[in-house]
Structures are given as C-alpha cells and as structure tokens.
Amino acid sequence: MLNRVTAVAVATFRETVRDRLFYLVGFFGLLLVGAVTVLSPLTVGAQGKIVADVGLGGMSFLGLLVVLLVGANMVRKEMERRTITTILTKPVGRGEYLAGKYAGLALTLTCLVALMSLLYVGAVALTPAVLAWSHLAAVYLTLLELLVLCAAAVLFSALAGPALAALFAATLFAIGHLTESLLDFGALAGGPSRVLAAVAFRLLPDLEVFNVRAAVVHGDPVAAGHLALATLYAAGWIVVFLVLARAVFARKEL
Amino acid sequence: MNPPPMIRNRTTTPVLEIDGLAKSYRRGFWGRRAAPAVADVSVSVERGEIFALLGHNGAGKTTTLKAVLGLVRPDRGRITIGGVDARQRAARAKVGYLPESPYFHENLTARELLDFYGRLLGLADRRRRERTAACLELVGLADDRHRRLADCSKGMRQRIGLAQALLGEPDLLILDEPQSGLDPLGRRLVRDLLLEQKRRGVTIVFSSHIVPDVEAIADRVAVIARGRLVEIKDLRRRRPAPAYRAVVDARAAARLVAPADAGLTVVARDEDRWTVAAAHAGALGALLVACHAAGAPVIDVQVQGGDLEAEFLADLAAEAPAPEVAPC
Numbered sequence: 001m002l003n004r005v006t007a008v009a010v011a012t013f014r015e016t017v018r019d020r021l022f023y024l025v026g027f028f029g030l031l032l033v034g035a036v037t038v039l040s041p042l043t044v045g046a047q048g049k050i051v052a053d054v055g056l057g058g059m060s061f062l063g064l065l066v067v068l069l070v071g072a073n074m075v076r077k078e079m080e081r082r083t084i085t086t087i088l089t090k091p092v093g094r095g096e097y098l099a100g101k102y103a104g105l106a107l108t109l110t111c112l113v114a115l116m117s118l119l120y121v122g123a124v125a126l127t128p129a130v131l132a133w134s135h136l137a138a139v140y141l142t143l144l145e146l147l148v149l150c151a152a153a154v155l156f157s158a159l160a161g162p163a164l165a166a167l168f169a170a171t172l173f174a175i176g177h178l179t180e181s182l183l184d185f186g187a188l189a190g191g192p193s194r195v196l197a198a199v200a201f202r203l204l205p206d207l208e209v210f211n212v213r214a215a216v217v218h219g220d221p222v223a224a225g226h227l228a229l230a231t232l233y234a235a236g237w238i239v240v241f242l243v244l245a246r247a248v249f250a251r252k253e254l
Numbered sequence: 255m256n257p258p259p260m261i262r263n264r265t266t267t268p269v270l271e272i273d274g275l276a277k278s279y280r281r282g283f284w285g286r287r288a289a290p291a292v293a294d295v296s297v298s299v300e301r302g303e304i305f306a307l308l309g310h311n312g313a314g315k316t317t318t319l320k321a322v323l324g325l326v327r328p329d330r331g332r333i334t335i336g337g338v339d340a341r342q343r344a345a346r347a348k349v350g351y352l353p354e355s356p357y358f359h360e361n362l363t364a365r366e367l368l369d370f371y372g373r374l375l376g377l378a379d380r381r382r383r384e385r386t387a388a389c390l391e392l393v394g395l396a397d398d399r400h401r402r403l404a405d406c407s408k409g410m411r412q413r414i415g416l417a418q419a420l421l422g423e424p425d426l427l428i429l430d431e432p433q434s435g436l437d438p439l440g441r442r443l444v445r446d447l448l449l450e451q452k453r454r455g456v457t458i459v460f461s462s463h464i465v466p467d468v469e470a471i472a473d474r475v476a477v478i479a480r481g482r483l484v485e486i487k488d489l490r491r492r493r494p495a496p497a498y499r500a501v502v503d504a505r506a507a508a509r510l511v512a513p514a515d516a517g518l519t520v521v522a523r524d525e526d527r528w529t530v531a532a533a534h535a536g537a538l539g540a541l542l543v544a545c546h547a548a549g550a551p552v553i554d555v556q557v558q559g560g561d562l563e564a565e566f567l568a569d570l571a572a573e574a575p576a577p578e579v580a581p582c
Contacts, residue, residue: 003376004373004376007370007373007374008374010370011362011366011370014359015359015360015361018361019361081357082353082354082355082356082357083356083357083358083359085325085353086352086353086358086371086419087371087374088325089325089349089351090346090371090374090375090422091343091347091375092343093343251327253279253325253326253327254320254326
C-alpha cells in the first residue's frame with residue numbers, strides 16, 4: 001500500500017515542480033528584497049519587524065495561493081482528463097490515490113516553505129534584528145496551516161469543480177481565522193445565532209491556532225507546548241478531511 | 255500458495271463475463287432524472303479472443319467497459335473477470351486498460367510515466383526497468399523515452415497509453431476506441447500490436463464505432479445500440495479473405511510498387527494518386543513503412559473484410575426507437 005501511495009505522491013510532486021511552481025520562491029525573494037530595501041529605511045528601528053511581517057505573511061499568502069490553484073484542481077483535473085482511469089484500473093485503491101495526491105502536494109508545500117524560509121533567514125540577517133527561534137516556530141505553524149488547507153482542498157476537489165473547490169478552500173481559510181470572532185458575535189447576538197456560531201466553531205478548524213505571526217513580529221516567544229498541540233490539532237484535521245474525501249470519492253463515478 | 259484466480263480458472267471460466275448489465279446516470283439539478291446508458295448487456299468473452307463492442311457514439315460501449323473496470327457502479331447485473339467479481343481490486347491485477355484519447359501527466363517523460371505505472375502494479379525495480387524498456391520498444395518509442403508527454407503528438411500518446419496497458423503483462427486488455435483519431439500508420443501499428451498480443455494468448459476487448467477496424471481484427475463482435483445488445487456475430491466463421499488497399503502519392507508509388515514479388519498491384523492510376531492492392535497484410539505494412547521512410551504521403555488505407563458495415567447499419571435500422579440514451 002505504501003509503495004502505491006508513494007508512487008502517486010512522487011508523480012504529483014514531479015508534476016508540480018515541473019509546472020514551474022517554484023517560481024513563486026523567486027517572487028517571494030522579490031518581496032523580501034522590497035521589504036529590506038524600500039520599507040526598512042522608512043521605519044528606523046523597526047526594520048526587523050517589517051521583514052518579519054512581510055516574510056511570514058508572504059509565505060502564508062503564497063502557500064495559500066498554491067493550495068487554491070493546485071490543490072483545489074488536483075483531483076478534478078485528472079478526472080476530466082481521464083488520467084485517473086488509468087491509475088484506478090491498476091490495483092490501486094481510491095483512498096491510496098487520494099493519500100498519494102495529498103502527500104505529493106504536501107511535499108511540494110513543504111519544499112516551497114523550506115526554500116522561502118532560507119530566503120527569509122537571509123533577509124532577517126540583513127537587518128539589525130536577531131533571528132529568534134520563534135520566527136522558525138511561526139514558519140512551522142504556517143506550514144501546518146497550509147497542510148490542513150491542502151487536505152481540505154483535496155476534499156473539495158473530490159466534491160466539486162476547480163472554481164468551486166477553490167472558493168470553498170478560500171472560504172474555509174477566511175472563516176477558519178474568524179471562528180473566535182464568530183463565537184463573540186454569537187454571544188452578542190444571542191438566540192439561534194449563538195447556537196449556529198457554536199456549531200460552526202466546533203465543525204470548522206480554528207486556523208488562528210497556527211497564527212503566531214503578530215506575536216513573533218513583536219518579539220513574543222512561542223511555547224513548545226503550543227507547537228506540540230498545534231501539530232496534533234493539524235494532524236487531527238488532516239485525517240478528518242482525508243477520511244471525508246475518501247468517503248466522497250469512493251462513491252464517485254468516473 | 256494459491257495461484258492467481260485467472261490462472262486457477264484457466265480451463266473453464268470465461269475471461270470476462272457480463273450478465274444483464276444495466277446502468278443509468280443521474281441527471282438534473284437534484285439528480286432525480288435517470289438517463290439510461292446501458293439497458294441490458296450480457297456477453298461472455300473466452301480466453302485468447304479479440305472481442306469488439308461495436309456501436310454508434312453514445313450506444314453504451316464506454317459505460318459497459320467502465321462498469322467492467324469498476325469505474326462506475328452498475329444498477330443491475332453481474333460482472334466477473336477470470337471468475338472474480340469485477341468490483342474486487344484483485345480482479346484488475348492482470349487487466350490492462352487504455353481509455354479513449356488518453357491524457358497523462360504532461361510533465362513526466364515517457365519512461366517516468368511507465369515507471370510510475372510499474373510502481374502502481376507493484377513491479378520490483380529491475381522488473382519495472384525491463385518492462386518499461388520492453389513496452390516502449392514494442393510501441394516504437396524507445397528513442398523517445400526521455401520526451402515529455404506535453405511534447406508528444408496524439409499518436410505518440412496513444413502508443414504510450416498502449417505501453418502502460420501492456421506493462422503488467424495483462425491477461426485481459428480492455429481498450430476504448432484504440433484507433434480513434436490516429437493516422438493510417440498509427441492505426442496499422444495499433445492493429446499489429448493487438449494481433450501480436452492475441453498471438454501471445456492475451457484476451458482483448460475493445461470498443462469501436464468504426465466497422466473496418468472491428469472487421470480487421472475482431473473474432474467476435476457485439477453490436478450495441480441504444481444501450482442494448484442487438485446481436486453477437488462470430489466473424490471467424492464468415493470472414494472472407496480481407497482486401498488491403500492503400501491510396502498513395504503517384505510519384506512515390508511508381509518507385510515503391512515496382513518489385514513484382516512485393517505482393518502489390520496497382521488497381522487504379524489517377525493523375526496524382528495510385529490505388530494499390532496488397533496481397534496480404536504484410537505487403538500492405540511493408541508499403542506503408544516504405545512510404546513513411548521515403549516521406550511519401552499516404553492518402554488512405556482501406557481494409558475491407560466483408561459486409562459487416564451493411565449488416566451493422568441494418569441492425570441499427572431494425573432496432574426499435576428506445577428511450578433517450580445518455581452520452582457516455
């Protein structure tokens with residue numbers, strides 16, 4: 001089973017790499033150069049904060065872009081082109097196929113974030129700021145968030161066309177960062193809204209768990225316990241999304 | 255250790271058995287409207303034969319093949335491959351499949367793509383390398399093994415598709431419109447490949463809406479119209495000696511047809527093109543290869559084996575109008 005999942009994952013990774021996806025790293029580099037050369041001189045004493053803000057935010061944004069453009073289109077594209085039929089008529093299970101597609105894109109995202117992190121470290125070194133471990137913790141949490149969104153994109157891609165799947169994933173990203181606010185809104189509104197907000201809070205991943213960027217920019221540390229819990233939280237949601245995707249995909253007629 | 259099911263049942267069990275297959279697709283916003291694609295199809299395919307599903311576009315051929323391969327769930331009916339329920343993954347272990355107009359991972363090379371499929375089949379490293387090289391050689395793409403799929407022509411993709419179908423040395427080959435959209439040389443290559451696989455004992459099931467393609471290679475043909483099996487014809491019992499003809503550029507033909515022992519006869523000489531009759535398939539193949547080597551245009555290739563086309567059209571005409579059939 002592992003061999004088949006690995007085979008699909010490696011093919012997916014090769015496809016995305018050769019699709020020139022890593023050009024995004026170049027774009028990220030330009031962002032950082034802009035932050036260091038243009039913005040930093042305007043903010044005397046806060047150059048490190050500017051680079052951290054742009055760097056960590058840019059990583060999250062570009063990763064999200066990959067999830068929306070590639071992840072949300074991944075399964076559907078192979079269904080429309082019938083590539084999937086030559087794969088699933090081999091002794092490969094549908095769950096193995098989805099796990100392989102997910103693993104391939106997760107590997108791509110990990111490499112992408114790793115490369116952007118190297119540029120980020122270089123950019124921080126150009127400023128008077130000191131690179132703290134908390135910066136790397138923020139990068140790690142960003143990657144976890146992207147991996148959760150990637151699993152959701154695989155589910156949406158098995159459910160709907162590329163545009164709708166991307167819309168669902170983007171909506172999940174937006175709501176995932178607003179779940180706490182939803183609770184507050186529900187408490188203020190009261191009645192059914194309160195129940196609805198509570199249900200949404202329980203049913204959707206709270207992506208703010210992965211967002212320590214503001215704290216890191218202001219020099220706050222990230223606790224090791226938080227990293228461990230966030231890792232478990234991400235793993236749980238990834239499993240939930242992939243199990244749901246398998247259930248949906250098992251009944252799909254190709 | 256028990257032998258694989260297809261070997262265990264080699265002597266008695268049909269390679270493929272479809273019994274009372276029916277399949278409809280859900281249509282409409284709520285999916286409440288059922289559009290029948292296959293209404294009632296039953297066939298039994300014996301080991302080593304080439305079995306064709308012949309029908310017009312939308313007749314239900316592709317849906318039938320998809321049901322065999324577990325890609326769609328039948329509403330009714332039972333399908334077994336080598337005696338094993340087709341819904342089980344083990345049933346597909348020795349099945350090769352080529353979809354119509356296949357697309358593959360565009361950014362992989364031909365060799366990488368076959369390596370990928372070899373991994374899915376569970377072939378060990380060395381065996382995978384050997385089979386990849388052998389299959390690329392078989393479809394005439396050994397020199398193009400490092401070419402990306404995105405840079406391949408439609409004919410090359412079709413051949414790579416055939417190579418992936420043959421990779422696991424299948425007992426059963428299932429091909430959906432394998433000659434669709436190919437030029438005369440490509441069609442010839444596919445035909446020769448299929449006949450070669452038959453000689454090796456592989457059972458082949460293919461769909462087509464092109465009567466001469468079916469007539470040229472099939473042992474038996476199931477005529478399907480509007481999702482229903484109309485008739486199964488045994489072409490082995492009634493096949494007359496096939497007539498092979500090629501229409502080629504006149505200047506090239508004057509050079510290439512000359513040798514008396516080539517088995518070629520010019521039957522019509524127009525100003526710019528000659529129609530050449532070949533005594534046998536090998537002579538026609540040699541002529542096409544020579545034309546290709548000389549860069550001479552081949553305008554048409556005809557293989558006429560009998561009157562199946564007329565019968566097919568009569569079958570369709572006789573088939574009573576049926577409910578609307580969904581495209582598949």
